[in-house]
Amino acid sequence: MRSNELPKVLFVSWSDIASWFSAFSAAYGNQASVLGTALTIIGFILTLWQIRKARSAAEQAQSMAREAIDKVSARLFVGHVSDGVRLATELANACRLEQWERAIDRCEQLLLLLSSLVEDANLTTSEKSHMVTEIDDMSLILRRLEEIVKGKKAKMLTTKMEEGLVRLRVHLGRLDGRLKRAALEIRHE
Amino acid sequence: MSKRKFLDLLTILLKETKEGKIQWHETVDEQVFRVAFGAGLVRVEERVSEHSTPDFEDTWSQTTYVALLRNKQGRTLDELWSGHEEVPEGFLHELYTTARASALSIDDTINSMIKDAEMGKTVEPPTEDSLRRE
Numbered sequence: 001m002r003s004n005e006l007p008k009v010l011f012v013s014w015s016d017i018a019s020w021f022s023a024f025s026a027a028y029g030n031q032a033s034v035l036g037t038a039l040t041i042i043g044f045i046l047t048l049w050q051i052r053k054a055r056s057a058a059e060q061a062q063s064m065a066r067e068a069i070d071k072v073s074a075r076l077f078v079g080h081v082s083d084g085v086r087l088a089t090e091l092a093n094a095c096r097l098e099q100w101e102r103a104i105d106r107c108e109q110l111l112l113l114l115s116s117l118v119e120d121a122n123l124t125t126s127e128k129s130h131m132v133t134e135i136d137d138m139s140l141i142l143r144r145l146e147e148i149v150k151g152k153k154a155k156m157l158t159t160k161m162e163e164g165l166v167r168l169r170v171h172l173g174r175l176d177g178r179l180k181r182a183a184l185e186i187r188h189e
Numbered sequence: 190m191s192k193r194k195f196l197d198l199l200t201i202l203l204k205e206t207k208e209g210k211i212q213w214h215e216t217v218d219e220q221v222f223r224v225a226f227g228a229g230l231v232r233v234e235e236r237v238s239e240h241s242t243p244d245f246e247d248t249w250s251q252t253t254y255v256a257l258l259r260n261k262q263g264r265t266l267d268e269l270w271s272g273h274e275e276v277p278e279g280f281l282h283e284l285y286t287t288a289r290a291s292a293l294s295i296d297d298t299i300n301s302m303i304k305d306a307e308m309g310k311t312v313e314p315p316t317e318d319s320l321r322r323e
Contacts, residue, residue: 111263114263115262115264118261118262119261119262129225132225132229132230132261133214133223133225133230135261135262135263136216136223136230136232136263137216137217138263139263140216140217140218140221141217143218144218158217158218158219160215160216160217160218160219161217161218163217164216164217
C-alpha cells in the first residue's frame with residue numbers, strides 16, 4: 001500500500017453514498033415517501049392549528065383591550081356631561097347676576113365641551129341631533145353676550161335665549177341621569 | 190368654488206322650502222332660522238347694524254342677510270351675505286323670509302284664519318262674567 005492512499009473504511013466516496021441511496025430507495029422508496037407525505041400533512045395541520053390558536057389569543061386580547069378602553073371612555077364621558085351641567089348652571093347664574101365676562105367664559109367652555117361630545121358613541125342618534133342644535137344655540141347666546149359686553153345690546157338675554165339655556169340644562173341633566181343609571185346597572189350586574 | 194357650491198345648496202333649499210318639502214326651525218335668536226342635516230346645518234339670519242356720522246348727527250341702520258354653513262361641531266365652513274358678488278340681488282332676503290315663514294308656520298296660520306274669516310268664525314275674548322263662572 002502506498003502511503004498517499006487512504007484506507008476505504010475511513011473514506012466514504014460520493015459514489016458510495018449515491019449507490020447506497022439508490023439501493024435504499026429501491027427497497028423502501030414507496031414507504032418512505034408515504035410516511036414523508038403523512039408527516040408533512042400532520043406538520044401542516046399542526047402549523048395551521050398553532051396559527052389559529054395564536055390569532056384567537058390575539059383577538060381575545062384585542063377585544064379585552066377594546067372593552068377596557070370603552071369602559072374608560074364611558075367614565076370620561078359621564079364626567080364631561082357632569083361638567084356640562086355645571087357649566088350651563090354657572091352660565092345661567094352669571095347671566096342672572098349680570099356678570100357678562102364670566103358668562104362669556106362659561107359659554108365658551110360649554111361650547112368647546114359640547115363640540116367634543118357631539119360625536120361620542122355613548123350618545124343616541126336623537127341626543128346627537130339635539131346636541132348639534134344646542135351647539136348652534138350656544139353660539140348665538142355667545143354672540144349676544146359679546147354684544148352686551150361691547151354695549152351693542154341691552155344687558156339681558158332674550159326670553160328665547162333663557163328658555164334655550166333651560167332646555168340645554170334639562171337635556172344635559174337627563175343625559176347625566178341616563179349615564180349614571182346605566183353605570184349603576186353595570187355595577188349591579 | 191365652495192361659495193358657488195354653497196349658493197347651489199341655498200338655491201335648492203329655497204326651492205324645496207317653497208314646495209313645502211323642507212321645514213326650517215326657530216333658534217334662540219328671533220332673527221335666525223336653521224335647517225339641520227346629517228353633516229351639519231344651514232343658518233340664515235337678518236343682521237341689523239346701526240351706523241352714524243362721527244358727530245352722531247345722522248344715524249341710519251343697515252340690514253344684511255347672512256347664510257352660514259356649519260358642521261356638527263359648530264364650526265362655520267362657509268358664509269354668504271347679501272351684497273356678496275356671487276349672490277344674486279334679493280336672493281338671501283327671499284331665502285330668509287321663506288325660512289322664517291316655514292319655521293313660524295305663517296302660511297298655515299294665515300290659511301286657517303282665511304278659512305275662519307270666510308265662515309265668519311271668530312273667537313270672542315272672555316268677559317269677566319264668563320271667567321268668574323269658570
